């Protein structure tokens with residue numbers, strides 16, 4: 001093992017801290033730079049499903065702390081405009097084997113790494129220049145610094161991807177669905193449960209895994225919407241406009257959105273690149289291979305972090321060999337997950353009343369037909385398990 005490489009990771013959400021956890025255990029010096037001024041809370045629930053995800057979390061030593069924060073969500077009631085339940089989304093299918101709020105996951109990862117990893121919040125990379133022996137990085141705030149490797153784990157709008165791989169529109173495949181997510185004080189008496197309401201091309205869902213606060217998600221389908229991913233006021237306006245006149249309890253949710261501090265908005269976009277590395281720079285998680293809803297994005301980020309760190313260790317720090325193997329191993333897995341996510345808009349935001357009714361009928365049937373339920377669960381887990389997790393020499397879990 002080559003000890004003590006200086007490695008810079010951009011992005012402190014899921015992929016970045018997951019990789020940091022492994023790299024510091026393998027003996028590297030890790031810095032994580034995050035654009036946000038502090039660890040970002042918020043987000044809906046993300047889930048892990050099947051043996052590959054669960055084995056990876058186990059090897060990371062995080063199973064217990066994540067289980068302690070698990071949502072244990074029940075079914076989500078699909079309601080009509082009057083609030084009457086018409087069907088239910090079964091939790092066994094949609095919450096996977098372990099579901100946590102994205103903010104809780106980021107929290108657990110940060111807590112597990114902060115002691116040994118240098119986190120630098122409120123800063124970002126502005127330039128990257130690499131040569132045979134290292135990478136010179138310029139930051140918006142901190143003085144320039146040289147690293148052995150740089151990892152872009154900075155999400156769908158990755159700054160590292162833009163700087164190193166260019167701003168090619170071919171890298172992004174928007175699925176035509178946009179969503180805003182925020183937390184508000186509970187008003188619907190939900191505990192480990194939720195509601196979902198649809199109108200054509202619109203979906204509103206509310207859930208509360210622990211009682212108290214409820215998390216609201218508003219998604220809409222629209223081809224080719226342009227928005228500035230840095231302009232949160234504009235994003236709130238977009239949601240307010242698209243959901244004006246939508247029924248059920250949408251008006252009160254829109255009011256709460258205006259006050260929400262953790263409002264998050266994004267397009268559901270897949271990232272597709274011919275290569276994930278360029279010299280000493282490599283992409284991980286959504287920055288390199290975002291899948292979109294149902295594409296196991298969080299699982300891919302966590303498994304990808306394990307594989308990338310494991311391959312670097314196995315290659316004794318030869319980054320070229322490691323990046324090549326990382327990519328060769330992960331690519332088919334990513335492709336399978338992205339393919340599954342391609343169909344998610346039809347399910348999330350059906351485009352007509354007829355399609356909404358068809359979907360609801362399907363879930364009504366699934367609920368009472370155990371074989372259909374099992375079959376659907378199998379399909380929902382199949383892509384997440386479509387990977388042979390390599391056995392790497394695991395570093396000791398020190399002090400955890």
Ligand SMILES: Cc1cc2nc3c(=O)[nH]c(=O)nc-3n(C[C@H](O)[C@H](O)[C@H](O)COP(=O)(O)OP(=O)(O)OC[C@H]3O[C@@H](n4cnc5c(N)ncnc54)[C@H](O)[C@@H]3O)c2cc1C
Pocket residue numbers: 010011012013014015016033034035036040041042043044045046102123124125153154155156157158159160181264284285286287297298301
């Ligand atoms: C606030 C938030 C809420 C989310 N909510 C949901 C959700 O409800 N459901 C869902 O399925 N997915 C959600 N996601 C996305 C989900 O976390 C990812 O799809 C998945 O977990 C992979 O994580 P990632 O770490 O690769 O990317 P992300 O989770 O997108 O994290 C990227 C990180 O990089 C930071 N960053 C961005 N640009 C830069 C830059 N130039 N320099 C430094 N840092 C930068 C971001 O602030 C963020 O912390 C959310 C992400 C965020 C940041």
